[in-house]
Amino acid sequence: MILIIMVDDHPSVGQGTKYMIEEESDMKATVVSMGMQALELLKCEMFDLLIIDLNMPVINGGN
Structure with a gap:
């Protein structure tokens, strides 16, 4: 099983993905x-x- 964690502040993007x-x-x-x-x-x-x-507030993929 491949376990993935996604961090996204847009619920529709996170749930759709x-x-x-x-x-x-x-x-x-x-x-x-x-x-x-x-x-x-x-x-x-x-x-x-x-x-x-x-692009998220505080901590994001660019930090």
Whole structure:
């Protein structure tokens, strides 16, 4: 199973991308809306891939 975490502050983008990813039977996506949420989740869970929005307040994919 490929575990993916996505960080995006636009709910429709995050949920839509999650839906498309999970059409593959061997992929599972977790969506959070803030960088700090992702950092907390990464302390206790392992992911194979991180997808991070480049334009978000506070922490983003460009930091």
